[in-house]
Amino acid sequence: MRARSNGLHASLRAALIGTILLGVLGVTACLDEEETYDPQPAASSAGESRAGEATAAVLACTSFQRGVAVFPTNAAANKKAIYAITTDGRLMQIWDTDQWRFDFPAEAAGHAGLRFKGIPAVFPTNAAANKKSIYAITNNGRLAQIWDTDRWNLDFPAEAAGRPRLRFEGTPAVFPTNAAANKKSIYAVTNNGRLAQIWDTDRWNLDFPLGHCSNITESG
Numbered sequence: 001m002r003a004r005s006n007g008l009h010a011s012l013r014a015a016l017i018g019t020i021l022l023g024v025l026g027v028t029a030c031l032d033e034e035e036t037y038d039p040q041p042a043a044s045s046a047g048e049s050r051a052g053e054a055t056a057a058v059l060a061c062t063s064f065q066r067g068v069a070v071f072p073t074n075a076a077a078n079k080k081a082i083y084a085i086t087t088d089g090r091l092m093q094i095w096d097t098d099q100w101r102f103d104f105p106a107e108a109a110g111h112a113g114l115r116f117k118g119i120p121a122v123f124p125t126n127a128a129a130n131k132k133s134i135y136a137i138t139n140n141g142r143l144a145q146i147w148d149t150d151r152w153n154l155d156f157p158a159e160a161a162g163r164p165r166l167r168f169e170g171t172p173a174v175f176p177t178n179a180a181a182n183k184k185s186i187y188a189v190t191n192n193g194r195l196a197q198i199w200d201t202d203r204w205n206l207d208f209p210l211g212h213c214s215n216i217t218e219s220g
Contacts, residue, residue: 063087067119067171073130081132083122089115089139091146105134105146109154115139119171125182133184135174141167141191143198157186157198161206167191 069083081095094102120136133147146154158166172188185199198206
């Protein structure tokens with residue numbers, strides 16, 4: 001009986017050690033993939049950039065915050081771009097051609113240290129040419145707009161509208177006011193709970209659809 005018990009314990013120990021080794025090897029494989037991938041800033045949009053080719057191994061080792069946005073790059077051919085924020089706050093674009101690819105639009109626009117939270121929104125600036133704007137909230141509450149022309153660009157619409165101290169949280173939404181002229185309204189909630197509308201004419205504008213409350217101040 002004791003010999004059988006010792007054999008059972010040995011088997012359990014072997015299984016446990018095997019499980020631990022598999023876990024360690026799996027984590028090491030992920031770290032190796034991430035360490036060997038060196039993303040260079042993308043010079044252009046999803047249809048043109050080859051900043052990084054998203055292999056299954058690399059994406060399998062990337063984890064994301066909750067929620068994504070999707071943009072059709074070629075609806076007839078079932079091609080699309082997915083926008084998501086990684087758990088360490090990087091805004092990632094993942095798109096399919098003959099294979100899955102990815103890049104980091106904000107970093108490609110020259111903002112390598114910018115980090116995001118929440119869920120991004122995407123708006124077609126020129127759908128036929130696969131051009132779009134992405135809207136996302138940074139870790140410190142700034143509303144960012146990232147859009148592609150012949151390269152990635154980035155600005156802060158609320159600050160351009162003269163509200164540099166306004167900060168936001170949650171997920172923005174975007175609505176076309178004049179799609180042919182690439183005009184839109186952005187809707188976002190401030191960090192003190194106010195609903196803001198930011199829209200572009202010949203410049204960025206901002207107001208609060210429900211009015212102004214004198215008891216609420218803007219925070220930076």
